[in-house]
Amino acid sequence: MVKTALVIIDMLNTYDHEDADVLLPSVRQALPAVVDLLEQARERCLPVIYANDNFGKWRSHHGEILDAALAGPHAELVEPLRPDEASYFIVKARHSVFYETPLTYLLGTLGVDHLVLCGQVTEQCVLYSALDAHIRHLAVTIASDAVAHIHQDLADAALRMIETNMGARILPGAHALD
Template sequence: MGGTAVVVIDMLNPYRHEDAEPLAESVAGMVGPLSRLIDRVRRGEGKEALLVYVNDNHGDFSATREDLVAAACEGARPDLVEPIVPASDCAFLPKVRHSAFYGTSLEYVLSRNGIERVVLTGQVTEQCILYTALDAYVRHFEVQVPRDAVAALHPDLGEAALRMMELNMHAEIVDADACLR
């Protein structure tokens, strides 16, 4: 069996946009489970996993990891960012659209590390998580989504997206504590 990667999507967010308030409410409920999952990966607990952050560059094509971390930590909700800031030795890929695969080297990073399963975490369930799950599925990766480590803008659409991933992409929908076991 190949390896597992925990992919953290779009969590470096300054929360200064039109739909920031409902998103921040959703993120507040999932940052704890996500932070604990990231800590388990960093400590090597359970099944060994590769940790990869893929984050929207918010239209700034010169932005570095450090720039995106600083903007998020200086944003409206640093309490939602600080628990999940990527370590300097962690893979970090900027993205420009919804899927973490689109226009990034994610597929290459996963294949070079013998990854067969991706655990998709972060925001937004009904957008970036859903589209990344589809792109992972069509690339023949196994997909796992911890329901308590993803955030939705619209709870009903988030639930529908989880159901779509489960039915259409054969994603395993679990709690974060069940990942890497």
């Protein structure tokens, strides 16, 4: 039997970076679908895993990352995604949710073999995370309306590569957990 987990990538964000102005409209567009996926996963008692960049703050933990994002100028993009007590949290330093993190071990202990990925940025962290999941023989679904991009053309190409080269499903968030 397939066990699914929802992975929310880099959505706890202060948007204090070079590409923020270009990224923010896409985040605003994707946010309702991410929130809907989060609610669906919680209702179905599926594991919810936040995989979030530490923004180079090597002494930070998930509470500090969340607090910084909620104190930032775009807290309205973070508040609806606030982790609950049942959520898991992986701090990452690079693009992939797997790179130098305990995610593979966590998924094994949870018996997860299918990931639904959402978050940001489609042409970077989502792409590299999907590839790393694929090489670990995990099934992948990308919630196409629940991912945000900096460059639309690269995001479209990334989704095509994920689907074609990795055999992932690309579905709207409403059907991604099915």
